[in-house]
Amino acid sequence: MPRYYENKYPEVDQLVMVQVLSIEDMGAYVKLLEYDGIEGMILLSELSRRRIRSVQKLIRVGRNEVVVVMRVDPDKGYIDLSKRRVSAEEVVKCEENYEKGKAVDSIITQVAKKRDVDADDLYEKIAWPLHKQYGHTYEAFKLSITEPDAVFAPLSLPADTLSDLRSVIARRLTPKPVKVRADVEVKCFAYQGIEAIRTALRAGEAVGTDEVPIKIRLVAPPLYVISTTSTDKNAAMETMEKAVEAIGESIKEEGGDMVIKMNPKIVSDTDDAELKELMERFEKQNMDVAGDDDSDEDEE
Incomplete structure (x- = not known):
């Protein structure tokens, strides 16, 4: 241990x-x-x-x-x-710190195995000095993903050790993107209803940023899916909530209405597959209807 x-x-x-x-x-x-x-x-x-x-x-x-x-x-x-x-707050704080320590240990242990060296030696040369400088080695490892020279240069590590260390850190600590989705129904029966809906949807998309882009797709009128993918979970949720709010305010100003069918939430690959299946089913139904119309016209 x-x-x-x-x-x-x-x-x-x-x-x-x-x-x-x-x-x-x-x-x-x-x-x-x-x-x-x-x-x-x-x-x-x-x-x-x-x-x-x-x-x-x-x-x-x-x-x-x-x-x-x-x-x-x-x-x-x-x-x-x-x-x-x-206290309860201290329990949460200690648990978070322990999880960080486990993550660091996992990285150090893996690098030690790859280099065939003693993990204690790597702790002494890498983990403990970084812990002293950054408050926790975990924070230093996270920073090293974007600023490797600033973090590792003072340690004077052998090139092969540094290469393996950076590789393991990137694999273990690079944030994985999360997908956030919301489902809304947008309706407007005013004279310029269609244009009002388009304007509302554009208002939602405009809330997005380069880091958290907002995309909106039509499932079947009046149901729309709003989605974003980002490595920053909190920013993704916050931006999605603002997008939904912007659509609602815009369509309301034009005399329309928005109903939230699913509040913004992080979705899985399974959710995505179900959505894709739903959209394909609606598309097939539309094609069938269009085909029936063509048949009627041919008979006439």
Whole structure:
């Protein structure tokens, strides 16, 4: 098990992620997942603020827990921990930090295997210096995707190690694009109804940017699909919501109406396949109708 950070032991008041090894009369024995699996203990009195009726309901063997460090005795190897002194917000913060640490460890381990070197050596030469400079190695690795020289130049790494490191980081940390979609019905029975609908749809598309382009497709009148693809999930959702709002405001000004059939949401390949199937079905129905009309005209 790796040591994510340079210090061999955590500091007092630091949040750490542990895994429960056993539950005894005194409390729970745990291993610190970010510190090479060294052992610590959560005293029974530090498990909960409430009266303990059943220890098993509070903590279980094999489960990961967020705890705070109360005391560290490096000479004797004692680490006393508390679960009851950790707030809900701190749990979220520690879990996020731990996930970042796992991502970094995965990258370091993979590069170590490719170079046939010890992962601890790469931690010492790469991860720990970057952690000290950027607050977390994960943040440095993310920045290196766009600014590799700024991040890695001070480390003076061998060219082959640097090449493998950049390759693994790009594969693991480059954001994957997400697709966001909304379905709306747009109607306008005024004299210039068709033009009003076109204007409204253009207003929706105009909200898009180069990073978050908005596309609108007709499924079958009056149903339209609005979609965008972006690596920035939050920006995609926000832009999509603005696009829907712009269409609604525009068509309302012209005396028309918009009904949201599906609010903006991240969609999967399955959703896309279902939409494609739906559009193909409508297209086939339209072709069939057109074919019937032609037949009638031929008979006449």
